[in-house]
Amino acid sequence: MRECRIVSQKFDIYQSHKLDIAKEHGAYSSLKDAFALSPHEIVEIIKLSGLRGKGGGGAPAGAKWALMPQDGAQTSYLAVNCDESEPGTFKDRQIISKDPHLLLEGIIITCYAIRSHSAYIYIRGEYSQFAKILQEAIDEAYGAGILGADVMGLGYGVDVTIHRGAGAYICGEKSAMLESLEGKRGHPRLKPKRPEPEWYFGNPTLVNNVETITTVPYIIKHGANGYRAYGTEQSPGTLLFAISGHINKPGVYEAEFGTPMMEYINRYGGGIRGGKKLKAVIPGGASTAVLTAAEAECAILDYEHMRTIGSALGTGGMIVMDEDTDMVEALKNLLEFYHHESCGQCTPCREGTGWSDTLLGRVLDGKGSNEDIDKILELAKTMDGQTICVFAPAVAIVIRAFIGKFRDEFEARVNR
Amino acid sequence: MSFVFSEENLAKIEALKLRYPSPAALSLPCLWMAQYQDGHISLEAIEVIGELIGTPPMEIYRVATFYTMFHLEPIGKYHFQLCKTLSCALCGKAEVLEHLIQRLGIRPGESSDDGKFALSQVECLGSCGTAPVMQMNDLYYENLTPEKIDAILESLEGEHR
Numbered sequence: 001m002r003e004c005r006i007v008s009q010k011f012d013i014y015q016s017h018k019l020d021i022a023k024e025h026g027a028y029s030s031l032k033d034a035f036a037l038s039p040h041e042i043v044e045i046i047k048l049s050g051l052r053g054k055g056g057g058g059a060p061a062g063a064k065w066a067l068m069p070q071d072g073a074q075t076s077y078l079a080v081n082c083d084e085s086e087p088g089t090f091k092d093r094q095i096i097s098k099d100p101h102l103l104l105e106g107i108i109i110t111c112y113a114i115r116s117h118s119a120y121i122y123i124r125g126e127y128s129q130f131a132k133i134l135q136e137a138i139d140e141a142y143g144a145g146i147l148g149a150d151v152m153g154l155g156y157g158v159d160v161t162i163h164r165g166a167g168a169y170i171c172g173e174k175s176a177m178l179e180s181l182e183g184k185r186g187h188p189r190l191k192p193k194r195p196e197p198e199w200y201f202g203n204p205t206l207v208n209n210v211e212t213i214t215t216v217p218y219i220i221k222h223g224a225n226g227y228r229a230y231g232t233e234q235s236p237g238t239l240l241f242a243i244s245g246h247i248n249k250p251g252v253y254e255a256e257f258g259t260p261m262m263e264y265i266n267r268y269g270g271g272i273r274g275g276k277k278l279k280a281v282i283p284g285g286a287s288t289a290v291l292t293a294a295e296a297e298c299a300i301l302d303y304e305h306m307r308t309i310g311s312a313l314g315t316g317g318m319i320v321m322d323e324d325t326d327m328v329e330a331l332k333n334l335l336e337f338y339h340h341e342s343c344g345q346c347t348p349c350r351e352g353t354g355w356s357d358t359l360l361g362r363v364l365d366g367k368g369s370n371e372d373i374d375k376i377l378e379l380a381k382t383m384d385g386q387t388i389c390v391f392a393p394a395v396a397i398v399i400r401a402f403i404g405k406f407r408d409e410f411e412a413r414v415n416r
Numbered sequence: 417m418s419f420v421f422s423e424e425n426l427a428k429i430e431a432l433k434l435r436y437p438s439p440a441a442l443s444l445p446c447l448w449m450a451q452y453q454d455g456h457i458s459l460e461a462i463e464v465i466g467e468l469i470g471t472p473p474m475e476i477y478r479v480a481t482f483y484t485m486f487h488l489e490p491i492g493k494y495h496f497q498l499c500k501t502l503s504c505a506l507c508g509k510a511e512v513l514e515h516l517i518q519r520l521g522i523r524p525g526e527s528s529d530d531g532k533f534a535l536s537q538v539e540c541l542g543s544c545g546t547a548p549v550m551q552m553n554d555l556y557y558e559n560l561t562p563e564k565i566d567a568i569l570e571s572l573e574g575e576h577r
C-alpha cells in the first residue's frame with residue numbers, strides 16, 4: 001500500500017489554512033498552467049484523467065463538465081457541494097479546515113473550464129466553525145487578488161460565496177441543494193430524461209463535491225497520467241477514505257482506489273478496537289449495503305469491485321462494527337435517521353421510512369413477530385424505484401442488506 | 417414586538433444581493449442573521465425578511481420550518497446537541513447522554529426553566545471519527561466522555577460569574 005497525498009498533501013502542515021503558509025507549499029501554482037490552456041483543453045484533460053465524482057456517486061467529472069455550454073453566452077454557475085451529511089462521512093470538513101486554498105484553486109480552474117464567474121460553496125449549517133476557516137481563506141484570497149475581478153492578473157474574474165445550510169440531510173442531493181440555494185425548501189427535483197447540466201434560477205450549473213474540485217489542481221499540474229498513476233483502470237486516482245466505529249485509529253486517510261479493505265482497516269485504522277473480532281462493515285456511508293466480515297475480508301476499495309459484491313463504494317466512509325454489535329439496534333439507528341431525514345415529497349418514502357422504523361421498534365421492544373420482519377422487507381420493495389430521488393431506494397438497500405445478512409439476529413428478537 | 421435588522425446585518429444583506437441572480441436566494445442567510453440577533457426567529461422577523469427579499473412571508477415561514485437548525489421559539493442559551501447516529505452510538509453516546517440528562521436536569525427536547533440550557537439529540541454531525549460528538553451552539557466538542565461534559569459545564573459557570 002503506497003502512501004498517496006493528492007488531496008491531503010498539506011493536511012499535516014501547521015497552519016496550512018493560512019495563505020502565506022499554503023503558498024510556501026505551492027498553493028495556486030497550477031493557475032498559470034491552467035490559464036495557458038483553453039477551457040476546452042482543461043475539460044479534455046479532466047476527461048482523460050478519469051476523475052470521478054467524490055461525493056458518493058462516482059460519476060465521471062469530465063463528462064459532466066462537458067455538458068456545460070461552451071460558448072459562454074449564458075451566465076453559468078459552479079455549486080460546490082459541502083453538505084457532507086452521509087453518516088460515516090467526514091472528509092470534506094478536513095479539506096475546508098486544513099487546506100481551503102487547494103479547494104479555492106480548484107474552484108478557479110473549474111470556473112474557467114466551464115466559463116463561469118461565480119461559485120457557491122454550500123456548507124451544512126452545523127459546520128459553522130469550519131465554514132469560518134474557509135471564509136477567512138476566501139477573504140485572504142480576495143485581499144491578495146487571487147479571487148475577484150481579475151484572478152492574479154490572468155484576465156479572468158471569479159467570485160466565491162459561502163452559503164450555509166441549516167440542518168437537512170437531503171440538501172446534499174444536488175437538485176435539493178440548488179433548491180435550497182434558491183432560497184427554498186430542500187426538495188429534490190425530478191430528474192431529466194437525458195444528460196443535461198443542473199439549473200440554478202434557470203442558468204446552467206455544475207455541481208461537484210468539495211473533494212472532486214480539490215483534486216483538479218493536481219491533475220492540471222501532473223497531467224491526466226499523473227493522476228492515473230494511482231488507482232485502477234476504471235477507478236483512477238485516490239479518495240479520502242474515512243473510517244469510524246469500533247476501530248483503533250478512526251480518521252480520514254487518503255488511499256488509492258484498488259486498496260484491499262482489510263489492509264486499510266488494519267494499516268490506517270489500526271485494527272478493531274479492543275482486539276475484538278470484526279462482525280460487519282458499512283463500506284461507503286450509511287446508505288451502502290452492509291458487508292459481513294467474510295465479505296469485508298475480500299473486498300477491494302474501488303467502484304467496480306464494490307458493485308460486484310452487491311454494495312457500493314459510496315463516499316468511502318467506512319463504519320466498522322465488532323462482534324458484540326447488535327445488528328437490530330444498528331439498523332434501528334439508521335432507520336431513525338432516514339425517518340427523520342426524508343423530505344416527505346414522495347408517499348412511499350415518507351410512509352415507508354416511518355413505518356419500517358415503527359415496526360423495527362416493535363421488534364426491538366420484544367413485541368414483534370416474524371411477519372413484522374417480512375413487512376419491513378415489503379416496505380423496502382415499495383421504496384425501491386418509484387420516487388423522485390434515490391434516497392428511498394437507498395433505504396431499501398440498507399434494509400435488505402441488514403435483514404438479509406443478519407436475519408438470525410432479527411429472528412432471535414421475535415422468538416424471545 | 418417588532419423586529420429590525422442591525423445596521424451591520426442590513427449592510428451584509430445588501431452586499432450579498434450582488435452575489436446572487438435573485439434576492440430570493442437570501443432566505444437562508446437572512447434567517448441565520450435573524451436567529452443570531454434574537455436567539456430565535458420571530459414571525460415579525462419573517463415578515464421583515466419577506467419584505468427585504470421580495471418573497472411572501474408565508475414562503476419564508478415554510479422554509480424556516482423545513483430546516484431543523486432554525487428555532488421559531490426561544491430556546492435555552494446553551495444548546496447541547498448530541499449526535500445520536502450510528503458511529504456515535506457505537507462509541508459510547510448512551511453514557512454521555514445519561515450524564516447530560518443528569519447534569520442538566522432536562523431531557524432531550526427540553527429547555528431548563530431558567531432558560532440557560534437546552535438539550536437535543538441530532539443526526540450525524542459529520543464528525544464520526546471523533547465520536548461521540550456534540551455541538552454546543554456553534555462549536556463542536558469531540559471524543560466526549562462524562563468527564564469532558566463536566567469540564568464544559570464548569571467552564572460555562574466560569575463565564576457566568
Ligand SMILES: Cc1cc2nc3c(=O)[nH]c(=O)nc-3n(C[C@H](O)[C@H](O)[C@H](O)COP(=O)(O)O)c2cc1C
Pocket residue numbers: 052053054055056057058059081082083084085086169170171172173174175207208209210212213389390391
Ligand atoms: C440523499 C442524497 C444525499 C447526498 N448527499 C451528498 C453530500 O452530502 N455531499 C455530496 O457531495 N454529494 C451528496 N450527494 C450526491 C449529489 O447528489 C451529487 O451527485 C454530487 O454532489 C455531485 O458531485 P460529484 O460528482 O463531484 O460527487 C447526495 C445524493 C443523495 C441522493
Ligand code: SF4
Pocket residue numbers: 170187188341342343344345346347349350387388389390391392393
Ligand atoms: S425519495 Fe424521499 S427524500 Fe427523495 S424526494 Fe422522495 S420523499 Fe424526498
Ligand code: FES
Pocket residue numbers: 087088089499500501502503504505539540541542543544545547549
Ligand atoms: S455518527 Fe455522530 S458524527 Fe457521524
